[in-house]
Amino acid sequence: MSEPEQGNGTPRSGVDDGAHRRLAPRPLHRPPVDPGQQAVFGRPQGVPGAFSPDRPNLNGHGPVQLAPPPPEALSTAFGRPRGDEGTRLQRPPVDLNGEPEVEPVFWEGKPAGDSWRDPGASAVIGPPAVTEQPDRGPQREPEPGPQLSVPELLFGRRVKPTALVLLMVAALLVGAGGGVVGWLLGRVGNPLTDGGVTLAEVKPGKERPVGSVAEIAQRVTPSVVSIEFKGASVAGVGSGVVIDGEGYVLTNDHVVAPAVQDTSAKLTVVFTDGKRAVAQVVGRDSKTDLAVIKVEVDNPTVLRFGDSDGLAVGDTVLAIGSPLSLSNTVTEGIVSALHRPVTAAGENGGPQVTYDAIQTDAAINPGNSGGALVDSSGALVGINSSIRTETGGSVGLGFAISGNYARKVSQALIRDGQVKHADMNVNVRSASAETAEGAQVQNVPEGGAADAAGIEEGDVITRVGDRMVRNAAELTVAVRDHEIGETVPVVLARQGRELTVQVTLRSD
Template identity: 45%
Template sequence: MSDDNPFAPPTPASRPLPPPSAPTAPAGAAPGPDAGRPGHGGGEREQPTTRLPPLTTVQPVSPPGPGPVPPPPPPPPAERRSRGLGGGSLTLVATLALLAGLVGGIGGSAVMDAREDDARPADAALPEAVGSTPVERPEGSVAAIAADALPSVVSIAVRGAEGEATGSGMVLKADGYILTNNHVVADATASGAPVFVTFSDGHEKQAEIVGATPDYDLAVLKVDETGLTPLVLGDSDAVVVGDSVLAAGSPLGLDATVTTGIVSALHRPVQAGEQSATAFIDAIQTDAAINPGNSGGPLLNSAGEVIGINSAIAQAPGSLTATGNIGLGFAIPSNQARRTAEQLIESGEATFPVIGVLLDQTYQGEGVRVATTAQGGQPPVTPDGPADRAGIAPGDVILAIDGRPVSRSDELIVAIRALAPGDAVTLRVRPGGETEGEGREVRVVLDEKTSG
């Protein structure tokens, strides 16, 4: 199969949010996303009344020894209980106790009289703050990032004959350009259903689709509005595992929602979309809560810059029903989003890079093997294509790209699609007739193919 075509995997594939249907994915692809509506219930229970048993005399624990523990000695005779404290003493104690009680009562009465003099009427107004003093949030705090970002995050709805599909997006340019996922507006692309954008202040605008690419799962919309505040696209190549992130969007239709987490992995090969239109994403993985409806919303770093477009969540292996967020979300890197959005705005189409080979999806050994036979009328190596010019032959095994080992077809595909046509990569290739060895390094200049 071609490096620009999907492969059937043995494991579930990541799907978009909300998922239209389960995609066919390359072998070993990341678990697939699914739409979930996690919830929780609960309530308060009345606490039971605890009754303490009457106090009893407890004997200290004796050290172990032979034979049974002897019973406690009998209490002393009644006449010995008052030893050292005669009847006169008891009378004195009672008198002192009464006197102390009277003194306490008098003292308490005096205190109450003093308080009554200063008491306010029952209808006196309670104290309140004069004016409104805003609380200052430190720069870089979650609250500060959210306050700056949310006015530029939008909700998107496609209102078709069969219902409404929703997602999220972000302001890309001040003159009305909006960036979102292709799968958010796929129904509108297919059927011509109207697309509506709702801004943070609640006003709504109908949008047109400027361009969309299923290969990168991105789309650009345009509304008739100016003076918008765009979010800044940061450098996703500078992201490292452990960076703090904030996801913004409209999960389950709840607009202006933010969640936080970290970058939990990079270069995660993820497939999103339907079988006929599968996107291969070199994704940023995060544990920030992402749910259906978050698709197309921004993933921001601690500087408030967009470093990814939230696109998919994982579903537990073997699960046949939607589970919602399980702490594994995936975002399209911002550098890829920038490159593709610029192409969509300029021409309405996007391109992606290829090396010009078909990949053998049945291969189980080390690396990724180039097919040995034609498929669908396509030769295993495109004549005069990038791989052919680099000396790669049918049956050769690609072991690494730019020093990064690859063991599955989708890993090689997403690593190539994360680059741009015209970029050069170094592939480590082992001849097809060999089963061992490190192979040789070859330089390949990527070719271009139009998305769609």
């Protein structure tokens, strides 16, 4: 029988030789050492080991301190026999003849086929450790047992119905008692509360007399609309006033100007009830910042014009519009001043805007433009147009175009789509001197109304008709108060003398 071999060809030790005995391991084979390598890696001559006592300063710690010899009694009991220094402590067993003794295996039977007894045997996966069950024939399905009742499920056993009823009554009594105790403790904990209090309510509605701010706002607000314009590069919100049942809406020119200049923009009118309608521009007057648009609606609420010339400083007025996109906003104030000339730059390099304004301290903000300024009767007396501010918001200096002039311009725009203004055909600047204060003539175009009346360069105009002129803007609005072709007296100062000339106004 041949011996199994390992990967290096060496027979494995402890393999059965067939006679149930262990074989001794082969003798250790030491190959010869290369003298060159021994000279490099070997110990120096005369040094038998790494810890020889003749190697001073081993590892930098001085001479090796050897342990003292053991006591004589321990050496005699556990040491090697005297004179036998070469024998190892663990000696292999030998027989009586001195031959190495082979230990018999500790198992009997067939060690080669028993993987649990032979340490050198390979692992074998056996069948599962399940014994075969004897065939008992066909089995019946187990019948379901009796189901538990509710008392058995809750209490683990049967309970009499009387006991269940008593338990439920006891639980209700405990719950009711706990609620009563909690309610009493709550009342005692906060004596200031009273759960039974009922606050009184006034049944009749609040009376709003005719002429009150609430009554005027309720009546006027439906005729004031929001005007939205939105295009590829422009968007914004302004206000407007419905002035005719055919859907004509009066507003500021600077509200509709962005939508007119951008062909992609669309004007939309939004009423107080939420209805929306697309608007078309009827006419514009950029010199007075007024414009009229038209929407197709049925039976709109129309705001009637009042007499703005009948206003007095201190009269109550309401400003209605959509400031900062907040539609249907109503603010109250008074008339702060009348006939206040207002001048502003034109849109995109257009002509200068000049109009006769009503000054008010009613809050006016961006978005109010084109909205209504109404008096205490709810009549339209002005079109909110601009503010004077250093902060960008309302500081109580708002200006509205006078209602009488706005009515005149809007009628012309609805009738003709454009409007012409009376003009003296003269260029002036504001002047203030000891002798005169007014509009000083800078240039008199040849063939104009001023040239025909004999007005010369350097003259200071101080009055037009019945209206005093204190600056250049006031001269413009004073002239526009008259009709084209009308002859008006003009008072002027020339070389320290006051002169009155008759000027026949012409169209601008």
